[in-house]
Amino acid sequence: MFAAQYHRYGGSEVLRVEEAEEPHAGPGQVRVAVRATGVTPADWYLRSGMLRGILTLDFPHIPGVDAAGTVDEVGEGVTGTAVGDEVFGLVPFADRGGAAAQYAVLEAWAPKPRSWSFEEAGGAAGNIDTATRVLEALDATEGMTLLIEGAAGGVGTITAQLARARGLTVIGTASEGNHGFLEQFGVVPVAYGVGLADRLAPLAPHGVDVVLDAAGKGSLADLVAIAGGPDRVVTIADFDADRHGVRFCRSAAGESPGWAGLPPAAGLADRGGLTVPLHAVFPLAEAAGAHDVSASGHARGKIVITVP
DSSP, X not given: OEEEEBSSSOSGGGOEEEEOOOOOOOTTOEEEEEEEEEEXXXXXXXXXXXXXXXXXXOSSBOOOSEEEEEEEEEOTTOOSOOTTOEEEEEXXXXXXXXXXXXXXXXXXXXXXXXXXXXXXXXXXXXXXXHHHHHXXXXXXXXXXXXXXETTTBHHHHHHHHHHHHTTOEEEEEOOGGGHHHHHTTTOEEEOOSTTHHHHHTTTOTTOOOEEXXXXXXXXXXXXXXXXXXXXXXEESSOTTGGGGTOEEOOOOSSSOTTGGGHHHHHHHHHTTOOOOOEEEEEEGGGHHHHHHHHHHTOOSBEEEEEOO
16 A cells, blocks of 8 residues: 655654555454544654654554544454445554555544545544543533633644533633634633733633643643642643643543544534534645644644545
8 A cells, every 4th residue: 555654753854655564454443445634743743753752663654543434344343334334533542653544444433424524534533532531531511611722723623512512611722813713613712821810700700610731832830720720630732741730631552531432423523513623634645744734833623634
C-alpha cells in the first residue's frame, strides 16, 4: 500500500508518501480502506521526538490515530460489522499511529453518521475519545458550568458540544475573531489572557465548576484559582500539569472510557447535535503541510488528510 511515513525523528520534512507494508485485521479488529484521517498534536509531538523519553517508536512510522473509511477486513470475534460498512474509529493504542495510509486497522469504531462527510468523520474519533475522557475525569454533569481554555480547536469544539448535550453551560476562551464561531455551538465566548477571572464574573455569576485546558499556554495557575482547586481542572496540552496538581488527561492502553463515547456521539450527530468543524483538508501528498498547520497552534476546528 502507500502511506505517509517517516524513518527518523525530525521536522515535517521527514514525512514522505511511499510504499509501506499492509496491515491486517487481528482478533477484535477491522481494517478499513481509509478515506480520511485527522491530524492531532500527538502526531507531530511523536514525529519531532518531543516524546521520545516517554514513548518510543519503531521506524518507519505512519502517523494518524483516527480514520474513516470502508471496512474491507473483519477480524475474528467481530460481530455487527461487515465488509462494506462505512465506519470511523481509532487505531490500536499500542501502534500510536497508522491511519495516514491506504489501509488502517481500527480497534474501536462506530458507524459513520449519515450526516457527516468522510472528511468530518475522519477527524472525529480522536477528539470524541479525548472529550469523553475529559468529561468523565471532571465528573461533568447537568447543571454545571464548564470553562474551556482554547475552545476553538478540534478538541475544544467537540468537548463543548458533548458537554452541551449533557446539559452543561459552556464558556470558551478564544481570540475575538473566533467568538462568533464558538457561538454556533452554543458556547459563551470570552477573551483569553490576563484578567480572565474578571471577565468571567458576569458570565458565570455562580462561578465555574470545572475547567478543560486545551491550549497549554501556561495558564494553569489562573485556571485552578478560577475553578477553586486543581481537582476541578484537566489539561490535555500543558506538560507542567504536575507542578500545579492538575491531571494531564491522556489516552491509556486498553479500552478507555473515551472509546465508549463513539457510538453515542454518532447517534448525536445523526440527530443534528454534533458537527465536526474543519479548519483545513489536505491530500495525503501534502501530509507534511498538514502537520505544519497543526503545529502552528492556530487551527479553528479539525485538520484532516484525505486518502485517494
